[in-house]
Structures are given as structure tokens and as C-alpha cells.
Amino acid sequence: MTDVQDSKRVPRIIPRSEHRISRANISDNALKVLYRLKSAGYQAYLVGGGVRDLSLGREPKDFDVATDARPEAIKKLFRNCRLIGRRFRLAHVHFGPEIIEVATFRALHDPNGDAGGDRVIEDGMIVRDNVYGTLEEDALRRDFTINALYYNIADFTVVDYTGGMEDLEAGVVRLIGEPEVRYREDPVRMLRAVRFAVKLGLKIHPDTAAPISAMAELLQHIPPARLYEECLKLFMSGMALDAFEALRRFNLFAQLFPGVERVLLRDEHGISTRFISAALRNTDERIAEGKPVTPVFLFAALLWPAVREAMQAYLEQDELPEQQALQAASQEVLQEQVQRVAIPKRISIPMREIWNLQLRLARRGGRRAGRLLGHPRFRAAYDFMLLRAEVGEVEQEVADWWTAFQAGSDEERRRMTEQTAPSRRRRRRRRRPPAASE
Numbered sequence: 355m356t357d358v359q360d361s362k363r364v365p366r367i368i369p370r371s372e373h374r375i376s377r378a379n380i381s382d383n384a385l386k387v388l389y390r391l392k393s394a395g396y397q398a399y400l401v402g403g404g405v406r407d408l409s410l411g412r413e414p415k416d417f418d419v420a421t422d423a424r425p426e427a428i429k430k431l432f433r434n435c436r437l438i439g440r441r442f443r444l445a446h447v448h449f450g451p452e453i454i455e456v457a458t459f460r461a462l463h464d465p466n467g468d469a470g471g472d473r474v475i476e477d478g479m480i481v482r483d484n485v486y487g488t489l490e491e492d493a494l495r496r497d498f499t500i501n502a503l504y505y506n507i508a509d510f511t512v513v514d515y516t517g518g519m520e521d522l523e524a525g526v527v528r529l530i531g532e533p534e535v536r537y538r539e540d541p542v543r544m545l546r547a548v549r550f551a552v553k554l555g556l557k558i559h560p561d562t563a564a565p566i567s568a569m570a571e572l573l574q575h576i577p578p579a580r581l582y583e584e585c586l587k588l589f590m591s592g593m594a595l596d597a598f599e600a601l602r603r604f605n606l607f608a609q610l611f612p613g614v615e616r617v618l619l620r621d622e623h624g625i626s627t628r629f630i631s632a633a634l635r636n637t638d639e640r641i642a643e644g645k646p647v648t649p650v651f652l653f654a655a656l657l658w659p660a661v662r663e664a665m666q667a668y669l670e671q672d673e674l675p676e677q678q679a680l681q682a683a684s685q686e687v688l689q690e691q692v693q694r695v696a697i698p699k700r701i702s703i704p705m706r707e708i709w710n711l712q713l714r715l716a717r718r719g720g721r722r723a724g725r726l727l728g729h730p731r732f733r734a735a736y737d738f739m740l741l742r743a744e745v746g747e748v749e750q751e752v753a754d755w756w757t758a759f760q761a762g763s764d765e766e767r768r769r770m771t772e773q774t775a776p777s778r779r780r781r782r783r784r785r786r787p788p789a790a791s792e
């Protein structure tokens with residue numbers, strides 16, 4: 355077991371009367387885990403987002419626990435416990451849908467020293483890190499000072515080795531240690547800096563912000579599956595528009611969505627930027643209203659400017675018919691995209707349906723209109739078209755037609771389809787080449 359007194363640094367110990375963390379706001383399950391570790395003779399702290407968010411008066415998304423108990427010992431204490439992770443070995447204690455993540459104190463990464471233990475470093479990047487350490491070491495290897503506050507269940511104090519409480523009070527996201535070294539160890543920290551700043555309304559400390567643009571390219575070494583998870587956190591927590599703008603400023607968006615960034619850089623009239631902004635604003639509003647949001651709509655919108663531009667090229671240069679041009683464009687854009695951000699098939703297949711439906715919605719009318727209403731993606735495709743109309747990509751009249759059509763009674767719908775159907779038939783007949791006989 356470790357002894358904090360041995361440490362070189364002296365932590366600031368914040369007494370219960372001087373911080374906002376109250377057991378009333380900690381989940382019962384997290385408390386159960388903390389108390390059981392403590393009764394078994396281990397140190398037990400709430401750490402990370404839980405302490406940070408409670409200190410800011412926010413509701414934490416989840417609760418993370420840090421302890422000097424080793425994973426095997428944790429597993430023995432909890433029947434409902436599973437050990438996970440290779441890069442970091444962690445214990446997950448399951449309580450129905452809630453998972454309390456319990457991590458054993460890990461040692462600080464010493465860039466000059468021998469890694470030792472079970473740590474693997476490649477090109478300065480940590481690929482495996484299971485060297486156990488003291489509470490102090492655990493604090494110093496964390497990413498930001500605001501994420502390195504420890505709430506001690508033994509006496510309800512907060513242990514602060516890095517000045518995290520002051521930074522929280524000043525509203526500053528600051529990396530612990532040398533920023534360039536810390537980004538090299540794990541480039542995802544650049545995305546996390548942006549995410550915490552945006553989500554919590556904090557500023558990124560100038561020293562923490564300075565290297566990001568130049569180091570953004572390091573994200574290319576991160577597995578696309580991990581970047582997909584980060585994208586969900588960036589864009590699905592109610593601050594997607596701010597995240598998008600910050601990611602672009604820091605040159606990070608280009609790493610995540612290179613194809614879209616290329617289109618945005620050429621976006622003379624600003625339609626593509628406005629479209630993505632409108633979609634993200636819409637997502638944020640839905641979250642604020644407690645409505646469900648899906649990554650399908652989100653990624654369909656983010657990639658749409660690239661798809662639309664590629665489709666235009668297939669139409670003009672290759673003279674493909676509309677449907678085929680869209681298929682080819684979707685294929686091309688997704689293929690490049692999944693090399694960076696691994697959008698799973700279960701998401702990209704319905705994304706393509708939303709795109710395909712844009713062509714069918716543009717034709718509106720006819721007897722097919724009624725059938726389209728029953729399509730499982732109709733609602734999403736319709737919402738998507740409204741956004742396109744908002745930026746002038748689709749005639750408002752078409753969007754209004756669908757709005758009225760949905761709201762209409764059976765009788766009104768019949769009238770609407772009749773009004774549009776005959777004219778379409780006439781048009782089609784006129785276009786038909788003379789050789790075609792009926």
C-alpha cells in the first residue's frame with residue numbers, strides 16, 4: 355500500500371467545508387463501491403469527471419473511482435465486477451445499466467526513464483500502461499488539472515496535487531506537465547481539451563492550446579474506432595456547434611473529416627458551412643429539449659457537403675444518372691471517412707438511406723408520396739431536407755409541400771398527390787423519346 359507522505363510534492367487538501375462535493379449528489383452505486391473498498395482497507399477516491407462536474411455544480415455523466423487496490427483484488431470484492439482493457443486495465447463494477455469504473459493508481463510516465471513494468475511506448479505514444487503507482491503519481495499522469503481532483507471517501511476532503519481546484523475556479527483547461535510531451539503520449543488529449551472547454555464553458559490555457567494546430571496530425575496514429583467514440587462525445591453532448599467551430603479553429607476537424615474540410619475550404623458561398631452549422635444547432639436544440647438524437651442523422655449531415663460535391667462531379671464529368679451518381683459519391687466519401695473515423699455499418703447504412711431519400715423527396719407528388727411516408731427513414735430524411743431548404747439547397751416550396759402533406763387528412767393528401775401527379779405524368783410523356791411506343 356502507498357503512503358502519500360513519501361511524495362515529493364505536498365498536495366493541497368481541501369476540507370469538506372471548502373468544496374461543493376456532497377454525497378447527496380454521488381450515485382448510490384459509486385458510494386457503495388467507495389465504501390466497500392474503504393472497509394477492505396484500501397484507499398478509495400472519486401476522481402475525474404465526477405469530481406470536476408460536481409465542483410462546477412453540474413450533474414456528472416458517470417463516476418470514476420481510483421484506488422490502491424489491484425484489479426484482481428477489486429474483482430474479489432465485487433461479484434458484479436469485470437476486468438477490461440488492454441491499454442489500461444480497469445475494473446468495471448456493474449449495477450444494472452450503471453457501470454462504476456474502478457482504476458488502480460498508475461505511475462507517471464517518465465519520458466527519459468526506462469518505462470519498466472507493463473508499459474509499452476511507441477514513438478512517444480503510450481500504447482500500454484499498467485504500471486501501478488501512488489496517488490500522487492496517479493494524479494500526475496492524468497490529462498488535465500481539472501480532471502485530477504480526488505474526493506476522499508475516508509474524510510470527505512478533496513486532494514489536489516496539480517492546482518486543479520484553482521483552475522476550475524478560474525475556468526481553465528490546463529494540461530498537467532509539458533503540453534507537447536503529453537499530446538505526443540496521447541494525441542486524443544487534443545480532442546479532450548476542446549471537448550471539456552466547449553462542454554463546460556472553460557478556456558484552454560494558452561500553453562495548452564498553443565501546440566494543438568501543429569500537432570493535430572498526430573491523430574492519424576489513433577485507431578479510427580477510438581476516434582469514432584470521441585466524435586460521439588464531441589457531437590452528441592449538446593454543444594455540437596461550438597465543438598465543430600473549435601475543432602476547425604484548431605485544425606483538428608481536418609484530421610477527423612478530411613474530405614469535408616476540403617469542401618469547406620472551397621465553400622465560396624458558405625452553403626456547406628451553413629448547412630453543417632444548421633444541422634448541429636438542430637442536434638443541440640433537440641438534446642436541450644430532451645429529444646432523442648442519433649449518430650445517423652449527425653454523421654449524415656456532417657458528410658453531406660462532401661457527398662453532394664462528389665455527386666456533382668459524377669453527374670457532370672461522368673454523366674452518370676442521378677441515382678448512380680449519388681451511390682458512387684456516397685461510396686467514395688464513406689470509404690475515405692472510415693479510415694479516419696470508424697463509422698460502423700449499422701450507422702452508415704441508414705445514413706445512405708437518408709441521402710437516397712433526398713432524391714425521392716425532391717420528386718414529391720404522385721402516388722409514391724403516400725408510400726414514402728411509411729418509410730422507416732422518412733422522418734429523418736424530411737428533417738434533413740428542411741435543413742437543406744434552410745440554406746437554400748432545396749426549394750422551400752418542396753419542403754412546404756411535404757410539411758403540408760404529412761399534416762393533411764387522407765382526403766387532402768389524395769388531392770395533393772392528384773395535383774402533382776398528372777403534371778408529372780405529362781412531363782414524363784413529353785420527355786420520352788419518340789421511338790418509345792406504348
Ligand code: ATP
Binds near residue numbers: 403404543
Ligand atoms: P466525461 O466522463 O464527462 O467525458 P471524464 O473526465 O470523466 O469526462 P473519462 O474519459 O471518463 O473522462 O476519464 C476519466 C478520467 O481519466 C479523466 O478525468 C482523466 O483524469 C483520466 N483520463 C481519461 N483519459 C485520459 C487520457 N487520454 N490521458 C490522461 N488521463 C486521462
Ligand code: MG
Binds near residue numbers: 402403416
Ligand atoms: Mg468519466
